[in-house]
Amino acid sequence: MSSFLDRSHTVAAPGFNRWMVPPAALCVHLCIGQVYAFSVFNLPMTKLLGGTAADWKLTELGWIFSIAIFMLGASAAVLGRWVEEGGPRRAMFTAALCFGGGFLIAALGLSLHALWLVYLGYGFIGGIGLGLGYISPVSTLIKWFPDRPGMATGMAIMGFGGAALVASPLSVWLMASFGVTGSFVALGLGYTVFMMVGAAIVRVPPEGWQPEGYVPPAQQKKLITDQHVYVFTAVKTPQFWLIWIVLCMNVTAGIGVLGQASAMSQEMFPGRVTALTAAGFVGLTSLFNMGGRFFWASISDMIGRKNTYFIFFVLGAVLYILVPQTGAVGSLSLFVVCFLVIFSMYGGGFATVPAYLKDMFGTRYVGAIHGMLITAWSAAGILGPVLVNYIREYQISIGVPKAQAYNITMYIMAGLLGVGFVANLLITAVHEKHHMVEDESDAIGVV
Amino acid sequence: MNGTSKLQLILAWGFVGIPLAWGVIQTLASAVKLFQ
Numbered sequence: 001m002s003s004f005l006d007r008s009h010t011v012a013a014p015g016f017n018r019w020m021v022p023p024a025a026l027c028v029h030l031c032i033g034q035v036y037a038f039s040v041f042n043l044p045m046t047k048l049l050g051g052t053a054a055d056w057k058l059t060e061l062g063w064i065f066s067i068a069i070f071m072l073g074a075s076a077a078v079l080g081r082w083v084e085e086g087g088p089r090r091a092m093f094t095a096a097l098c099f100g101g102g103f104l105i106a107a108l109g110l111s112l113h114a115l116w117l118v119y120l121g122y123g124f125i126g127g128i129g130l131g132l133g134y135i136s137p138v139s140t141l142i143k144w145f146p147d148r149p150g151m152a153t154g155m156a157i158m159g160f161g162g163a164a165l166v167a168s169p170l171s172v173w174l175m176a177s178f179g180v181t182g183s184f185v186a187l188g189l190g191y192t193v194f195m196m197v198g199a200a201i202v203r204v205p206p207e208g209w210q211p212e213g214y215v216p217p218a219q220q221k222k223l224i225t226d227q228h229v230y231v232f233t234a235v236k237t238p239q240f241w242l243i244w245i246v247l248c249m250n251v252t253a254g255i256g257v258l259g260q261a262s263a264m265s266q267e268m269f270p271g272r273v274t275a276l277t278a279a280g281f282v283g284l285t286s287l288f289n290m291g292g293r294f295f296w297a298s299i300s301d302m303i304g305r306k307n308t309y310f311i312f313f314v315l316g317a318v319l320y321i322l323v324p325q326t327g328a329v330g331s332l333s334l335f336v337v338c339f340l341v342i343f344s345m346y347g348g349g350f351a352t353v354p355a356y357l358k359d360m361f362g363t364r365y366v367g368a369i370h371g372m373l374i375t376a377w378s379a380a381g382i383l384g385p386v387l388v389n390y391i392r393e394y395q396i397s398i399g400v401p402k403a404q405a406y407n408i409t410m411y412i413m414a415g416l417l418g419v420g421f422v423a424n425l426l427i428t429a430v431h432e433k434h435h436m437v438e439d440e441s442d443a444i445g446v447v
Numbered sequence: 448m449n450g451t452s453k454l455q456l457i458l459a460w461g462f463v464g465i466p467l468a469w470g471v472i473q474t475l476a477s478a479v480k481l482f483q
């Protein structure tokens with residue numbers, strides 16, 4: 001089994017079509033992105049004992065998602081090098097066992113009504129599966145698509161955004177048919193099989209492989225290197241931390257309003273947006289979040305990563321400032337359009353960053369460096385919702401009408417994008433003293 | 448695997464594309480209510 005999982009056994013044979021690799025990556029991302037739809041289980045999990053006082057509370061259940069997202073960032077950061085050196089199949093296989101196994105342990109926790117088992121299963125072990133799965137196909141895709149690295153990683157990360165669209169209705173149907181515990185078992189088994197298919201079909205290109213007809217540019221652009229930077233060297237460069245800020249600010253601005261989109265639309269347009277239509281609005285934002293990942297990452301191949309993030313920060317700030325005006329003039333359609341574009345750029349930020357890292361640090365350790373960068377997502381996951389929720393509560397406590405309680409938040413989000421703009425502006429090429437030399441890569445044992 | 452056949456490509460893309468398309472259709476059906 002270990003040989004089947006080795007990087008050396010995943011090298012593609014002559015004639016292998018590189019377009020087999022994006023579906024392999026999607027097999028993983030379409031499963032692990034289920035974490036975005038986990039909230040559909042929350043209410044049913046508060047009624048496992050018939051809604052008695054012994055039942056779990058929503059606040060206790062909220063920790064399951066938080067632990068999973070924390071473990072996503074932590075495992076991606078800690079295990080990034082292991083993923084990079086062992087190859088994508090070993091990482092995908094392990095991710096499948098962790099993510100699927102996490103569901104099964106959580107199902108045991110549900111049947112025994114032991115919350116710690118749910119934390120351990122879905123949160124801790126499943127969260128490790130999330131982190132491993134998220135970064136596992138990144139460098140492989142970049143190596144298969146040197147001509148379109150943004151589009152390639154955008155396709156995989158689009159799957160992460162789209163997974164909730166599948167998981168949400170599927171989970172509702174499973175719960176209606178098999179109950180909450182039964183759905184956890186079904187999802188655990190189903191996701192394990194689905195991810196294993198990805199692990200089976202993934203391949204890495206042979207050393208020195210180039211797409212047919214592809215000629216690497218004779219003169220490299222200033223911000224695209226053909227050298228490699230070792231993962232632990234990369235995290236010591238200012239470029240890594242500037243990209244960290246770029247990602248953190250872009251995600252903070254989006255994630256803060258992501259969880260509030262339904263309430264915000266209802267409170268800013270009282271009487272016009274009901275809970276039902278708000279659910280439709282949230283669904284549309286998910287679609288644009290998913291589509292933006294592919295669209296913006298592909299655009300970045302044409303206009304460059306730095307320019308793509310400039311668009312996110314400038315257009316994003318303008319749209320956030322515009323949102324309160326849409327409420328003031330009562331234009332629901334303009335409100336919807338603003339947020340659909342904002343969420344497309346939120347997703348686009350995730351999908352464009354692996355190619356940005358590849359441009360700055362080369363392909364050899366891009367997966368591991370990307371793993372380290374995921375900590376920006378974890379930080380934003382705390383910062384964004386805290387900012388939105390606390391500012392809204394404070395506004396309401398000082399007598400601001402609910403319809404206007406989000407105005408200040410929108411201006412702060414625009415300010416955060418301003419910080420991201422400056423960080424992006426400061427990014428320059430990595431100094432050549434950080435580049436790896438061949439002896440160094442041999443000593444580290446990278447093929 | 449020596450070479451990739453068209454059938455393999457179709458199967459691989461169908462395997463991920465069909466569930467994703469189903470999710471998109473479900474979401475669009477729900478989003479239509481926003482404009483009714």
